[in-house]
Amino acid sequence: MVDLADNESVLIANLKQGERQSFDILVNLYQQRGLNIAYNFLGNLEDAKDVLQEAFVKVYLNIKGFESRSKFSTWFYRIVLNCSLDFLRKKKRTARFLESLTDEEEVKERQIPDSKPDPAKAAIDNELASDLNDCISCLPKNQKECFVLKHQNGLSVSEISQVLKCRPSTVKVHLFRAVHNLRKCMSKNLSERKR
Amino acid sequence: MLNCFFMKRKLYEYLDGGLSDKQKAGVKKHLEKCASCSRLLNEMKSIFDLAPKGEIIPSQHFWHNFKIDLDRKLNDALISPLSAKPGVGRQLKPVLAYAIILTLFFTAGGYFYRIFSSKHAALLAEQELVEEVLLLDEVDSAFELNHSEDAYIEELDILYSLNHA
Numbered sequence: 021m022v023d024l025a026d027n028e029s030v031l032i033a034n035l036k037q038g039e040r041q042s043f044d045i046l047v048n049l050y051q052q053r054g055l056n057i058a059y060n061f062l063g064n065l066e067d068a069k070d071v072l073q074e075a076f077v078k079v080y081l082n083i084k085g086f087e088s089r090s091k092f093s094t095w096f097y098r099i100v101l102n103c104s105l106d107f108l109r110k111k112k113r114t115a116r117f118l119e120s121l122t123d124e125e126e127v128k129e130r131q132i133p134d135s136k137p138d139p140a141k142a143a144i145d146n147e148l149a150s151d152l153n154d155c156i157s158c159l160p161k162n163q164k165e166c167f168v169l170k171h172q173n174g175l176s177v178s179e180i181s182q183v184l185k186c187r188p189s190t191v192k193v194h195l196f197r198a199v200h201n202l203r204k205c206m207s208k209n210l211s212e213r214k215r
Numbered sequence: 216m217l218n219c220f221f222m223k224r225k226l227y228e229y230l231d232g233g234l235s236d237k238q239k240a241g242v243k244k245h246l247e248k249c250a251s252c253s254r255l256l257n258e259m260k261s262i263f264d265l266a267p268k269g270e271i272i273p274s275q276h277f278w279h280n281f282k283i284d285l286d287r288k289l290n291d292a293l294i295s296p297l298s299a300k301p302g303v304g305r306q307l308k309p310v311l312a313y314a315i316i317l318t319l320f321f322t323a324g325g326y327f328y329r330i331f332s333s334k335h336a337a338l339l340a341e342q343e344l345v346e347e348v349l350l351l352d353e354v355d356s357a358f359e360l361n362h363s364e365d366a367y368i369e370e371l372d373i374l375y376s377l378n379h380a
Binding site for chain 1: 227233265266271278
């Protein structure tokens with residue numbers, strides 16, 4: 021059984037030589053994860069697709085600058101995040117995130133599974149999830165990055181610290197502040213849910 | 216009160232499973248007694264539950280089109296010369312700026328040098344002439360020469376013209 025990490029280092033070495041086939045394999049390996057990060061950050065599938073493509077192009081053009089001291093995944097996630105931030109700066113479209121929620125396909129992915137016996141409660145949960153997404157989009161940059169990577173993409177604190185090139189304690193502070201800000205933002209809606 | 220201040224900062228890790236068993240027991244004990252921190256914990260837990268999780272799973276058609284678009288964008292980036300060396304354009308701007316500033320500096324310097332140097336030369340010429348006239352007067356008075364009025368007027372004309380050059 022071939023070690024996945026060894027496979028990846030071989031792919032990266034070949035990619036540094038300009039081998040397109042290795043690039044295609046890396047794209048297949050990381051496209052889903054990259055799309056999740058971009059989508060959770062931007063809230064729009066079309067934008068996430070554009071950002072992900074831009075990130076892969078940057079990977080191809082700058083692979084010679086990648087040193088194997090860090091993992092390829094953390095380097096790639098950093099590129100996806102930076103591309104997402106650049107996209108938001110250029111477009112400044114948090115409103116587009118609200119429009120994207122009307123897209124039928126995306127609404128299917130965002131809905132909380134209706135395993136609860138109370139459909140009314142499930143409907144309220146969906147509405148609150150939508151409100152939470154609005155609040156997440158309003159978080160400061162560092163808090164948003166940490167929250168999205170941790171709670172929507174399942175990265176650990178140490179992985180996030182490698183992606184963001186900061187200490188794990190800094191990540192924890194950002195997460196704590198993010199949740200504090202989200203709580204304040206959601207305080208009205210949460211009290212309605214409890215009724 | 217002070218205990219709540221420290222406990223609140225532990226609640227995130229308590230929910231996230233990042234505390235040791237001893238720390239968890241301490242937080243749990245505090246939560247049993249503190250309604251405020253308990254309420255805060257429930258609100259944080261609600262946010263954790265509501266945060267959208269899971270993968271966004273597009274169709275196969277999406278990934279097929281994604282790959283085609285990506286190949287096209289990559290080919291465009293490789294063909295475009297500037298995209299291969301993004302630093303070249305950036306390096307040229309400060310060099311051009313310095314060149315323009317230096318050119319302006321030397322041009323302005325040369326202009327002001329010419330102005331001041333011609334004025335200075337005129338001043339020197341004027342001083343020399345005045346000294347010469349004074350010398351002539353002394354000579355005149357020493358030798359009691361009949362220095363003609365025309366010569367004086369001529370000298371004054373020269374002095375005047377130099378002064379107003």
